[in-house]
Amino acid sequence: MPEFRGLHRRSTGRAGDRSGQRETVKANMPRVASLASCRNFCDNLRAAEAGGAVMSAQAWDTFIDEMMTFGLDGVQALIRVALVVVAGYLIIKLLRNGFVRLEQLVIAATERRETPYGPVGQRIRTLSSVLWTIANGFLWFIVVLIVLSQFGINVGPILAGAGVFGLAAGLGVQHLVRDLVSGFFLILENQIRVGDTAIINGVTGLVEAVTFRTVILRDQAGVVHVFPNGTINTLANATMGWSASLIDVVVTAKEDPDRIMAIMRRVGDEMKAETEYERLMLEAVEVFGLENFTEATLTLRARVKTLPAHQLAIGREYRRRLKKAFDAEGVGTPPPQPTVAPAAPGAPS
Numbered sequence: 063m064p065e066f067r068g069l070h071r072r073s074t075g076r077a078g079d080r081s082g083q084r085e086t087v088k089a090n091m092p093r094v095a096s097l098a099s100c101r102n103f104c105d106n107l108r109a110a111e112a113g114g115a116v117m118s119a120q121a122w123d124t125f126i127d128e129m130m131t132f133g134l135d136g137v138q139a140l141i142r143v144a145l146v147v148v149a150g151y152l153i154i155k156l157l158r159n160g161f162v163r164l165e166q167l168v169i170a171a172t173e174r175r176e177t178p179y180g181p182v183g184q185r186i187r188t189l190s191s192v193l194w195t196i197a198n199g200f201l202w203f204i205v206v207l208i209v210l211s212q213f214g215i216n217v218g219p220i221l222a223g224a225g226v227f228g229l230a231a232g233l234g235v236q237h238l239v240r241d242l243v244s245g246f247f248l249i250l251e252n253q254i255r256v257g258d259t260a261i262i263n264g265v266t267g268l269v270e271a272v273t274f275r276t277v278i279l280r281d282q283a284g285v286v287h288v289f290p291n292g293t294i295n296t297l298a299n300a301t302m303g304w305s306a307s308l309i310d311v312v313v314t315a316k317e318d319p320d321r322i323m324a325i326m327r328r329v330g331d332e333m334k335a336e337t338e339y340e341r342l343m344l345e346a347v348e349v350f351g352l353e354n355f356t357e358a359t360l361t362l363r364a365r366v367k368t369l370p371a372h373q374l375a376i377g378r379e380y381r382r383r384l385k386k387a388f389d390a391e392g393v394g395t396p397p398p399q400p401t402v403a404p405a406a407p408g409a410p411s
Contacts (some may be wrong), residue, residue, distance in 0.1 A: 108113070142212045150205035154198065161197075165190045188248055192274075240292035244276035248291055254299050257371055261298040262289050268371075292404040301370035304344055307377030309364040310353065311384065319360060323349045325391060328366050329383050340380075342372045347380065359396050 169186050207217045249272065254260050258269045260279065267281035279287040313322055330347025333339050344367045354361040368376045
């Protein structure tokens, strides 16, 4: 019996130990669950970190690939742009050299010919400079458009905008364009030059300036007239190549016309023989003869041919000498006719 009691006590003790262990496990179950959750969280975090690392590596690889592609495209674009600019520069340089060579040939060919229009080298250089400036600007505009297209920029809207702007500008400054075009041909054809005596739209005067836009004329009264080139309807140049002064001589009807003509030729020859007038008078005085006659007078006409713009001074000097020769030869000239002014309205008769 004692053994049985001892065994019972041991069994009871073990059972009590197991019950205590169960209670201990039950008491620690939330803690164990929390530890498991933490472990799972850490595992998930490590997995997320690993996945993020993989994704970051892939993103970096993609970014690097795109940057390398962009860099290669950019380098290629820059190389193409450099080639376009260099090629454009060389082409423009060659065209400029050819343009200068052509200009020299034209000047040489023109100056070899005898022309009444005087030296034309400076005029050709001026016109060629204007033409080259326009051509050069147009060529560089084409180069800029090609460069923009290499960077992927659509140049179509730029060309369309330039066309619209050009149309609007043309409509807005059409009078200016007309003046410039007229001035270009005015200078190209050498119609008038500075120093010429010209009649523009009925106004006679000395040409003081000729530009692509206007012609400035000063009349004998000193009044300055400015004519836009596009408004010039009629133009007469009295000094193109050579000038002339027409001399009308009026003597009494009793004089012998042949004698008067001989005096006129002699005075002209004497004047042409002098050093001062030898260069200015291109030819001997041309005596045309009897131009008109009445019962009281005879009118004889002569012409003095001179260098451009010297006809007025030569004509005055010839008249002065002719008057002195007539006085010395006793040639009679008619007395001046009295001028009768009309009576004012309402004045007594």
